[in-house]
Amino acid sequence: MRVFYFIYMFLPNEKQGGIKMLDRKFIRDNIDKVEKALKNRQMESPLDKFEELEEQRRDLLYENEKLRHKRNVNSDKIGQLKREGKDASHIIEEMQEVSNKIKKYDEQLNKIEEGLDDILLRIPNIPHESVPIGADEEDNREIKKWGQPREFDFDYKTHWEIGEDLDILDFEKGSKVTGARFTFMKNAGARLERSLINFFLDVHTKEHNYSEVFPPFIANADSMTGTGQLPKFENDMFKLEDLPYYLIPTAEVPVTNMYREEILNKKDLPIYHTAYSACFRAEAGAHGRDTRGIIRQHQFNKVEMVKFVEPENSYKELEIITKDAEEVLQKLELPYRVVTLCTGDLTFSSAKTYDLEVWMPAYDTYREISSCSNFEDFQARRAGIRYRPEPEASTEYIHTLNGSGVAIGRTVAAILENYQNEDGTVTVPEALRPYMGIEVIR
């Protein structure tokens, strides 16, 4: 109950026109399409309620506008009479009643609008037609494999065993200082983490043309709503007490919201940003999963890529951003595969997502290390990010994309496991040696 109230209080300001979420008109005109999308995502449909409210809204609006028109006309008349020094009291009296009626209609309309927004903000993006239909991750489609998982001729260890044996990961200290799912990295481990951050940022800025930003790690409720974390996923985030501020779950949030409520210049597009940030996730509902190691932490580091592009280019850009992410894994010579997420596994805001999964020997499988998504205009709508396609044309929503480039902690885990040696040491991947200054962690 209280949570609900809280979310409600910090929903985005109802700006002029309410440029938020999926478009009402679009939903109205494409009820079937939206309905189908919800079904493919394994979600219940709130559209009956939506249609009912929408109908009520339009009826009330019509009545209300008629009254407002009357008021405007008569107000002009009153002004005119007063200027001429004539008496207007009989009209004023009549208008008092009209104004009261308008006030009542306004109240009803506001209530309906709130109900509509609450529904709309919880409707996810519509999957792109190329997205495979499926229930869960089992139905994701593998589209590419790179590298050969290494064959070990000795008893290989998990990354947490390696980390503790080399004294570069300290789980006990993490849980003492903070709690479960927090870890200290020490010595070469700390350095490895830092090296990866620098390495990834260097690759993306120098080779892939991203401009680097260093964002705030705390964002407000409007921003969280803009990228789609709120209102549905409040429980997945850490919230500051008594403030409408949240620890960011990814740099996507602050970087995408940099341009919230802005009209971008066509000549500045596309905009590419890359950003390092710490990421904070409550991992609600993940009890018991990946409890060992650093695969699933409440705090982890990530280098993120974010793009703002013209709509017609966004699917081309999705391929590019995915390649940009792949490239850092290739440079590190870590075997990985690329999968297209199916409708049931797709995240709330995304129209299409490629996951990069790195080979993890100890798990004997591929694990997600990057997620590259095209949100089309979903986030742009919520966040009000537009541009003018032609000088005379009216504004249009841009398309946003992002991709992990890539998650640092999981890369550390992958390096420790894939590059481990029989004597317990870990070879440093060649690309990282300039950053690490050593060839072997021992």
Added chain:
RNA sequence: GGAAGGAUGGGUGAGUCUGGCUGAAACCGCUCGACUCGAAAUCGAGUAGGCAGUUUUGUCUCGGGGGUUCGAAUCCCUCUCCUUCCGCCA
């Protein structure tokens, strides 16, 4: 934390004291046209958005929310953000 000032269209910025004829001057930018071999300069025209209906229309929006009033960019309350000064701090 204390004090003062401010938030207006793509940008700069008038209007706020003295409420109505201001959805908003002027300038810049941008678009089209004229001039030109072409460009610059100059001149002319155009140039916010949401919602509802869509043939002419109506309505709402001057940071957000609320109030006063027949009527608010304009008066009052409140919140947010920005600027300047003081204090504090890495």
